[in-house]
Amino acid sequence: MDRLGPLNAFVQAAETRSFTAAGRMLGISASAVGKAIARLEERLGAPLFHRSTRTMTLTPEGARFLKRCQTIFAEIEAAELEIAESTAPQGMLRVSLPLIGMLMTPALAAFAEAYPEIQLELDFTDRLVDVIEEGFDVVMRTGKVSDSNLKTRVLGNYGYVIVGSPAYLSRCGVPRGPEDLAGHACLFHRWTATGKLERWVLSRDGADLDFRPPASAVANTMEPLIGLAERGLGLVYTPTFTVRRQLADGTLRSVLDGFLRQSGTLQVLWPPSRHGSPKIKAFIDVMARTMLAEQA
Template sequence: MDRFDTMLAFTRVVELTSFTKAAVSLNLPKATVSAQVIALEKRLRVKLLNRTTRHVSVTPEGAGYYERAIRLLGELEETEAAVSHAAMTPKGRLRVDVPSAVGRRILAPALAEFFDRYPEIDLEMGCSDRPVDLINEGIDCVIRGGDINDESLVARRLGEFRMITYGAPSYLAKHGTPKDLEELERHQVVSFFSSKTGKTYPFIYEQGEVQTTIQGRPRVAINDFDICAVAACSGIGLIQLPTFIATEYTASGQLVPVLDGYVSEVIPVWILYPPNRHLSAKVRAFAEWTAELFAKAEFDTQNSA
């Protein structure tokens, strides 16, 4: 029995948590898939799956084997694609991790177009801002904003967005609208903190080569921009948001821009992947697609007001 066939059968059972569904996806009889997994367990001399009449779950040993198996299968797929000149047809399982706001507002609305273009790619998209070990977690690429400090990864710039300061009408009616940065320092603010570093970010403004940092009077710090925006809409403080997120709230009148004469910082957005993924057709396809989406996205301050 081919080792790669048994490995593929096992990974598909883990992903679908069902022998029946795995068999359908592989176009094989259920008995064949079951026999392949049993043969794999016998060869490894370890139990990989817990089975009941209604449920299949992976054991700790099986979880460890699964992470290694999907990497091996991915590398085999890429090697065969390169040798057979099939790189023009990206296919296979693609695991990515993106910030939730980017996933919700930029990627998810365009997924139908992605699958029309790349019908043989199966996408698994995690939405987080957490530190990701791409190699050990078997993740093909991530999208992240800000400065990149991990020199072990290949970084391709997708675009950029600007941070603008906003306030809810109810907050501005009660506390007034700041006219300059000195006044802003005395206002209540809703802050964003990074899940990656735990750092709470101040409001940053750029005037030529001079950068001014404003802390304000923090009322709450949240690690998700969408929740930050909802909190600010309740009237508890001013907020600095990426313009592509703020558009939804400014269009409805829940937030209005303040300090229009002050320029906030520009945040670069990157797609990152390990050096050994640079020839992957599916990673290259995803990178090109996301770059197109970012090029079309409305990130300028005029569109956010």
């Protein structure tokens, strides 16, 4: 069994092409990874990597050895999953969510209540995370994300609304057409990854309008913008599921519904090696069921 450690170090280094990345995944230093692989090469009597100051590639022997090692670890993981599937979902679950995910609290709470034996570790970011290298079990993203290295499930589609408080609409008037937004306080979301303001997609007679309202306030997360709108400080363009409660209790009202036709997609992605994991399956099932309900 003490041989599995160096084999794992080799596999991680080979798959990431980096001792540093391998060490980060294994919780050890890059030098420790290097020493483990050096001892492995000495035992095998063959070099596994071609190394230079800038690149690291597998030797022919290393490539053959990697395939064998991957098969070994796949079998170990399959055996672990076989046992795990016979028990209740439990353990740590690392989830990456978009910043808008802060508004998915009802769905996340439903999961936490249903599976108290699972410890959630939530990371909110709009950057493109490396699921495997950074050690995430599952990633939720809005919009279409394609990665051939990951398993993907579409949870559903959602619409957009422009909302304002009854007090704001009483004071400033209800816009009747997109052009009326020029006279309103518009609260804009800025995408962290690109630095660009999110476009308010409005259309007339099936054609998108080339029109952007002036921004009176900007934030890189939706939560404060929705809070400002609730306090009567302007209008905000946001996915419907983020303001479902406010629309239901009347603290926000939607406007210009007939000019909005954009829809978004909510997806879940996870590493193929985790496929069949009970805790990931439980998370995906609950989020699909609850998020769809949130959109209703």
